[in-house]
Amino acid sequence: MHINWPFTSHMVLQRNQTIHFSGCSNNNYVKIQVDEDIYETNVVNKKWSVDLYFDEVGGPFSIRVMDEEETVVLDDLYVGDVFLAGGQSNMEFKVKEGLPSAFECKGNVRYLHVPRYVYEKEGKLYPEEERKNWQVLDDQSYLELSAVAYYFCQHLPSDIPIGIIDLNKGGTSASCWLSEDVLKSDPVLKKTYIDGYYEDVHTTLEEQYQATCNYNQKLNTYLSMFNNFKQQHPEMTVAQMKDQVGHTPWPPAKGHFDFRRPSGLYEYMLKSVFNYPISAVLWYQGEEDSLKPQHYEHLMEAMINCWRKVYGRELPFFILQLPEYDGMNIWHFGSIRIIQWQLSQNEDHVYLVPLLGCGEKDNVHPVDKSVAGYRLAESVKHEYYHKSGSVFPKLESYDYDGHTLTITFDQSLKDTTLQVNAKTLKGTIKVDLTARKKQLICTQDDLVSIAYGDEDYFTEYFVGINGIPISPFMITI
Structure with a gap:
């Protein structure tokens, strides 16, 4: 008898959602015992499934699965809230890769690492990696968890068991996490992400496979070599080390075995946990798509709708907005920030977590993830748990009388005057934008639009009285 992954011991099951608990058996029926409750279901084509539902947090408890030949027990189980930590390298970035930090987490947290499978060959998934059980977050295992997710868990209510599904892969476009059917059914997405990727791939599958092996x-x-150099020179920044040893080999070989190909990680990573209900998605991604930001909003809208359709509910998304970084006019972080803000304005249950002040000028992977995790937790507490939390000031409305633009926020700002980009009927200029109480004010005739935070790297921000910067935004008059 077999119980399907990712149902394992030590897991946290999502409360208030139907859980399709399943597995395989060579017998005719199985019994599932959850505490005092017993479910019985028939085995069809060697497969069985039963729906479970828990409406209260709690644990520990066990689930016993029995057929005519054996009994399998899953123990140390809890019911609580499960969050999917998705995205690319800044979500993948582990605790052990950042600043030294002793373990500190008061809540009952477990996490599941989803293997970063890229392709299947001769019935086997690659790169080779074992599917592991849920892990209890403790002073040993925490070093392997996403740093953002770890610091996020530190600040959540400690009375609710928390599960983290660690599902992410560095260097990936959002198109990697979207189904092929959705990409192909949309002419713009198909042309940009499928046709655009494969237009210069003319080799055979075997040639593509060999090229991928050579790259790996x-x-x-x-x-x-880099890790050895890092151990010998801990005083150096990442940029300084790469000046000495060279940059990471890039790009990988294109084709069927490339983790960057459209829909590949949707197929081999995301699908493996679609049967496991979650409360919300924590999404930190956009760096790769900043190379061509003009399609990112449309791509993310499609991805959010795709995931919601698969999960069968209006799944909340908490989007961590890209921090400041000098993209050298190649990586357009400023444009992605504005798009992420627009998504939060236009899509229901899409919440923004600004990360201004968390970036590094010459490092796309800031080593301190503690502030990012804290702000994410405060946003989740406020929006999902409906508790008071330190969240960023949100733009509520604006008014322009032809001479003065007044932008109103939901909380007070610290008094600041900054120069920002604006367009007038006569062209693009810099204008003064001044924070006074709950408002930003700009005096300028013939204003067409105004943008704050649309540059890749900058060091001065508008900040709320709680110390959290406002989100970059763009207003078209």
């Missing part, structure tokens, strides 16, 4: 060997050699 080159990458592993580089990473070994």
Whole structure:
């Protein structure tokens, strides 16, 4: 008898949602015992499934699955809230890769690492990685968890068991996490992400496979050399080290075995946990798509709708907005920030977590994730748990009388005057934008639009009285 992954011991099950608990058996029926409750279901084509539902947090408890030959027990189980920590490298970034930090988490937290499978060959998934059980977050295991997710868990209510599904992969466009059917059914997305990716791929599958193997060997050699150099020079920044040892080999070979191909990680990573209900998605991604930001809003709208359709509910998304970074006019972080803000304005149950003040000028992977995790937790407490939390000031309305633009927020701002980008009937200029109480004020005739935070890297921000910067935004008059 077999119980399907990711149902394992130590897991946290999502409260107030139907859970399709399933597995395989060579017998005719199985019994499932959850505390005193017993469910019986028939086995069809060696497969069985039963729906479970829990409306209260709690634990620990066990689930016993019995057929005519054996009994399998899953123990140390809890009911609470499960969050999917998705995105690319800044969500993948582990605790052990950041600033040294002793374990500190008062709540009951468990996490599940989803193997970063990229392709299937001869019935086997690659790169080779074992599917592991749910892990209890403790002073040993926490070093392997996403740093953002770890610091997020530190600040959540400690009376609710928390599960984290660690599902992310560095260097990925949102198109990697979207189904092929959705991409192909949308002419713009198909042209941009499918046709645009494969237009220069003319080799056979075997040639693509060999190219991928050669790249992976080159990458592993580089990473070994880089890590050795890092141990010898802990005083250096990442940029300084790469000046000495060179940059990460890039890009990988395109084709069927490339983790960057459209829909690949949707197929081999995301699908593996679709049967496991979650409360919300924590999404930190956009760096890769900043290379062509003009399609990002449409792509993210499609991805959010795709996931919601699969999960069968209006799944909340908490989007961590990209922090400041000098993209050298190649990576357009400023444009992605504005788009992420627009998504939160236009889509229901999409919440923004600004990360201004969390970036590093010359490092796309800021090493301190503690502030990002804290702000994410405060947003989730406020929006999902409906508790008071330190959240960023939100733009409520604006008014322009032809001479003075007044932008009103839901909380007071610290007095500041900054120069921002604006367009007038005569062209693009810099204008003064001044914070006074709950308002930003700009005096300028013939104003067409105004943008704050649309540059890749800057060091002065508008900040709420709680110390959290406002989100970058763009207003078209």
